[in-house]
Amino acid sequence: MQVIRASVLGFCMGVRRAVELAYREAGGGGKIYTLGSLIHNPYVSVSLRNQGIGILKEEELPPDLQGATVIIRAHGITPALEGALVRRGARLADATCPKVKSGQMKARALTEGGYRIFLAGEAQHGEVIGLCGYAPDCLVVGNPWEAKAQAEKLSSQGRKVKTALLGQTTISSEEYQSIAAEIQRYFPDLEIIDTICQATKERQRALTRLCDAADAVVIVGGKESANTRRLLAIAQARSKPAWLVESVGDIPADIDAYSTVGLSAGASTPDNLITLIERALISHCERPVGDTG
Numbered sequence: 001m002q003v004i005r006a007s008v009l010g011f012c013m014g015v016r017r018a019v020e021l022a023y024r025e026a027g028g029g030g031k032i033y034t035l036g037s038l039i040h041n042p043y044v045s046v047s048l049r050n051q052g053i054g055i056l057k058e059e060e061l062p063p064d065l066q067g068a069t070v071i072i073r074a075h076g077i078t079p080a081l082e083g084a085l086v087r088r089g090a091r092l093a094d095a096t097c098p099k100v101k102s103g104q105m106k107a108r109a110l111t112e113g114g115y116r117i118f119l120a121g122e123a124q125h126g127e128v129i130g131l132c133g134y135a136p137d138c139l140v141v142g143n144p145w146e147a148k149a150q151a152e153k154l155s156s157q158g159r160k161v162k163t164a165l166l167g168q169t170t171i172s173s174e175e176y177q178s179i180a181a182e183i184q185r186y187f188p189d190l191e192i193i194d195t196i197c198q199a200t201k202e203r204q205r206a207l208t209r210l211c212d213a214a215d216a217v218v219i220v221g222g223k224e225s226a227n228t229r230r231l232l233a234i235a236q237a238r239s240k241p242a243w244l245v246e247s248v249g250d251i252p253a254d255i256d257a258y259s260t261v262g263l264s265a266g267a268s269t270p271d272n273l274i275t276l277i278e279r280a281l282i283s284h285c286e287r288p289v290g291d292t293g
């Protein structure tokens with residue numbers, strides 16, 4: 001059996017930066033927390049816990065964080081939440097992804113410039129919640145139908161209004177264009193800001209190519225990670241036997257029935273876990289025939 005890696009897999013730039021920052025902070029002494037899980041990967045979560053990094057819940061902030069360091073996730077947070085942490089005495093270690101930060105700054109500048117912002121994305125997603133903090137009046141739209149409804153409602157108010165469209169970094173280009181087209185029916189001068197990050201798309205494209213070369217596919221990553229589950233769905237949609245593998249124990253026993261196994265990983269999967277699974281797959285196929293151990 002041969003194991004082939006996807007040409008692009010694992011940590012995206014923003015997640016790598018956040019995890020590296022957390023490990024650097026862990027060596028500095030004092031209490032250290034992340035605000036929510038840093039990333040959706042149990043392997044990394046355990047590793048960070050072992051480094052003494054705790055998790056704070058936004059809705060249960062302790063009243064006193066004097067001397068503590070709070071690491072802000074790649075998704076970013078609202079200015080109001082930043083303020084609440086600082087008022088409690090926390091030092092912030094900001095791991096907001098530069099691409100997300102750029103969207104936040106654009107949201108603020110457009111709001112200050114008198115624009116009404118449409119924000120394309122999932123209303124409950126941390127990145128969208130954070131962005132809304134920079135554009136408190138924004139209209140969050142999850143799909144073209146919501147965009148149409150909101151644009152129609154805003155235009156019916158009769159006031160001349162400047163509009164702009166921003167998106168969650170992981171939205172697909174197709175979805176973003178469809179949402180823009182619906183808003184432009186009511187606001188032809190809509191300013192469309194390109195905030196899409198290609199990291200997710202690059203992993204998906206690399207997996208699609210991998211599916212053409214492999215008989216089966218193993219996706220390494222956390223079961224809670226949306227982008228990892230999406231990779232699994234893409235492989236399955238191409239009729240490939242595919243598994244989401246969080247640890248070596250998740251590798252199916254009959255994997256050596258396939259002569260070529262493709263390996264991909266979500267954007268929150270660390271390099272060492274990918275290598276661990278790759279080695280396990282290789283040693284699996286090197287076992288003597290009939291050895292099921």
Ligand code: SF4
Nearest residue numbers: 012014097099169197
């Ligand atoms: S997916 Fe893109 S925007 Fe999101 S954290 Fe990764 S690099 Fe940043």
